[in-house]
Amino acid sequence: MGEPTGVVTDYTTAKGAAVPWYRQATPYQRKTLLAAWLGWMMDSMDLMLYSMVVSFVIRDLGASQGIGGLWSR
Numbered sequence: 001m002g003e004p005t006g007v008v009t010d011y012t013t014a015k016g017a018a019v020p021w022y023r024q025a026t027p028y029q030r031k032t033l034l035a036a037w038l039g040w041m042m043d044s045m046d047l048m049l050y051s052m053v054v055s056f057v058i059r060d061l062g063a064s065q066g067i068g069g070l071w072s073r
Contacts, residue, residue: 054071055068057071
């Protein structure tokens with residue numbers, strides 16, 4: 001069974017210097033990592049915005065804290 005295509009197996013340069021992990025990845029792998037990181041960042045931002053706003057929404061709508069907790073699902 002051969003190596004999968006796009007996998008970089010050379011971890012040093014011709015002079016023997018170590019290559020950083022991000023230089024070893026293919027452009028497709030770097031784009032995939034960037035997309036995953038951006039998705040994780042946006043998900044975290046969404047959670048933080050909800051946490052900052054939910055108390056005001058509960059107050060303005062006259063809801064109980066239990067109902068506010070159900071909104072988080």
